[in-house]
Amino acid sequence: MEMGVKMQLTNKSKQVDRKPMTFLESLYLWNIAKGMMITLKHFFRKKPTIQYPEQERPFSKVFRGLHILNRDEEGRERCTACGLCAVACPAEAITMEAAERENGEEHLYREEKYAAKYEINMLRCIFCGYCEEACPKDAIYLSQTFAPANYGRTGFIYKKGDLLIPNPVEDPEGYKKALGDKATK
Amino acid sequence: MYLLAIDWFFIIEKLLLIVCIVTLSMVVAMYSTYGERKVAGFFQDRLGPNRAGPFGLLQPLADAGKLFFKEEIIPLASSKFLFILGPALAMITALLTSAVIPWSTPLQIGDRVVPLQIADINVGILFVFAAVSVGVYGIMIGGWASNNKFSLLAGIRGASQMVSYELPMGLALLGVLLFVGDLRMSSIVQSQIDNGWHVFYQPIGFIVFFVCALAECNRTPFDLPEAESELNFGYHQEYSSMKLGFYLFAEYINMFISCVVMTCLFFGGYDIPFVNEAEWGLHPNLLALIGFAVIMGKSLFFVFVFMWIRWTVPRFRFDQLMNLGWKKLIPLALVNMVISAALILWLKK
Ligand code: SF4
Numbered sequence A: 001m002e003m004g005v006k007m008q009l010t011n012k013s014k015q016v017d018r019k020p021m022t023f024l025e026s027l028y029l030w031n032i033a034k035g036m037m038i039t040l041k042h043f044f045r046k047k048p049t050i051q052y053p054e055q056e057r058p059f060s061k062v063f064r065g066l067h068i069l070n071r072d073e074e075g076r077e078r079c080t081a082c083g084l085c086a087v088a089c090p091a092e093a094i095t096m097e098a099a100e101r102e103n104g105e106e107h108l109y110r111e112e113k114y115a116a117k118y119e120i121n122m123l124r125c126i127f128c129g130y131c132e133e134a135c136p137k138d139a140i141y142l143s144q145t146f147a148p149a150n151y152g153r154t155g156f157i158y159k160k161g162d163l164l165i166p167n168p169v170e171d172p173e174g175y176k177k178a179l180g181d182k183a184t185k
Numbered sequence B: 001m002y003l004l005a006i007d008w009f010f011i012i013e014k015l016l017l018i019v020c021i022v023t024l025s026m027v028v029a030m031y032s033t034y035g036e037r038k039v040a041g042f043f044q045d046r047l048g049p050n051r052a053g054p055f056g057l058l059q060p061l062a063d064a065g066k067l068f069f070k071e072e073i074i075p076l077a078s079s080k081f082l083f084i085l086g087p088a089l090a091m092i093t094a095l096l097t098s099a100v101i102p103w104s105t106p107l108q109i110g111d112r113v114v115p116l117q118i119a120d121i122n123v124g125i126l127f128v129f130a131a132v133s134v135g136v137y138g139i140m141i142g143g144w145a146s147n148n149k150f151s152l153l154a155g156i157r158g159a160s161q162m163v164s165y166e167l168p169m170g171l172a173l174l175g176v177l178l179f180v181g182d183l184r185m186s187s188i189v190q191s192q193i194d195n196g197w198h199v200f201y202q203p204i205g206f207i208v209f210f211v212c213a214l215a216e217c218n219r220t221p222f223d224l225p226e227a228e229s230e231l232n233f234g235y236h237q238e239y240s241s242m243k244l245g246f247y248l249f250a251e252y253i254n255m256f257i258s259c260v261v262m263t264c265l266f267f268g269g270y271d272i273p274f275v276n277e278a279e280w281g282l283h284p285n286l287l288a289l290i291g292f293a294v295i296m297g298k299s300l301f302f303v304f305v306f307m308w309i310r311w312t313v314p315r316f317r318f319d320q321l322m323n324l325g326w327k328k329l330i331p332l333a334l335v336n337m338v339i340s341a342a343l344i345l346w347l348k349k
């Protein structure tokens, strides 16, 4: 670059006018009026607000929201308490206790071992979806809802009962709804 | 009904009027807080409060309830009497100004003519100025009695602003007063009904008056007395609960009343433009109602403009504020006054 040629970082730069203001300018009236016209435009603009409980924002198909513990077609819990999801979880949000299936419980649990206790702490969870990926039994997946607000921390620890999908035999509609886009994904 | 040579109807009538106008000011001030948030929201591409009641209309009640239940703290080192006097004074002076405002044409009840003005005193507009000046004490006392150096500084800041802007305000008004030749609020309005609105004769006077009214009400761009973020809130820093509420509330009442005063001085008060409503042959009560609606409409429009300005313009620096007041507005108002005086002298001769 030649000496003496001023280098410009961008062609949008504008010289600041540092002339002293005239009396009229120093009353600011004209400039304030211009500004007020700009704000008035915003006044009548369409508001982008989504009014949450009444209106919901559509999520993408791959949105990762609250977890759901899945059942098979007969309504049996799929989880076998292998603990792979808890191991995969980078936030250590999953706690579980395994139990053995007794005789006569075959209609409740698909595998011989099942999760007697299964909790996810939604305050720890980062909704990465690793648990879903780790699960060999297709027992857990992330749905398209998110954890609603709560008054206490304990309210964010979701128990098995909160996570389980509705039984497809007893409540097929609820099951379908909870399954959501999962089936088509 | 004359008892003990006192016209009891007169007293009852005035008492009722006072109650009505105080209630009106309060309600308007309450809903100005709601309006302010709504307007702010809309200017910022938001919706504003809309959860408490339909359209959020119960929001002011919720806010008042919240303020009531806040802990009431009176600093130990404060001087207690003055500390309580401060917000009370602010509130009282804010309400006092409404006494001389002609709200509409007289009502007719039976064969009594009831003027919709609490007191048509012969120094009406001076009374407004006097009451506003006393309002400075509310700020000063509040800042002083808190026994906190920041409150005190803010109080002084606020007081100096109000005193500085009262000057151009008065000067801007002189043009109108020269034109009318009377200080009564009712004759100021009447002169506009006869001759047209003063804003057309006194545009510069109006602009100066409007800017000063913004400063007197501590509204942006002149809200230095209560600059929350950078100047440590202000003279009501030590106040909590309903005492703080009183200060804030008094400000909204001030805003409303100053808009009404502006309407009366420059925009014809309850006059409907371009028509002579007296010729319609309507019942006087109906006319009074229409007049009242007109003055309210005009005033609320100004309230909206106040808010509009607030959500457009950033706050002035203190030296800019003083420069604008002393070096710009006062000369402007003086020139305006001299020219109008000369013109009136020349035309009336
Ligand atoms: S989504 Fe991620 S963080 Fe949440 S429980 Fe599953 S693995 Fe853990």
Ligand code: SF4
Residues within 6 Å of the ligand: A078, A079, A080, A081, A082, A083, A084, A085, A086, A096, A115, A134, A135, A136, A137, A138, A139, A140
């Ligand atoms: S959810 Fe899946 S990975 Fe987790 S314990 Fe159950 S079967 Fe194993």
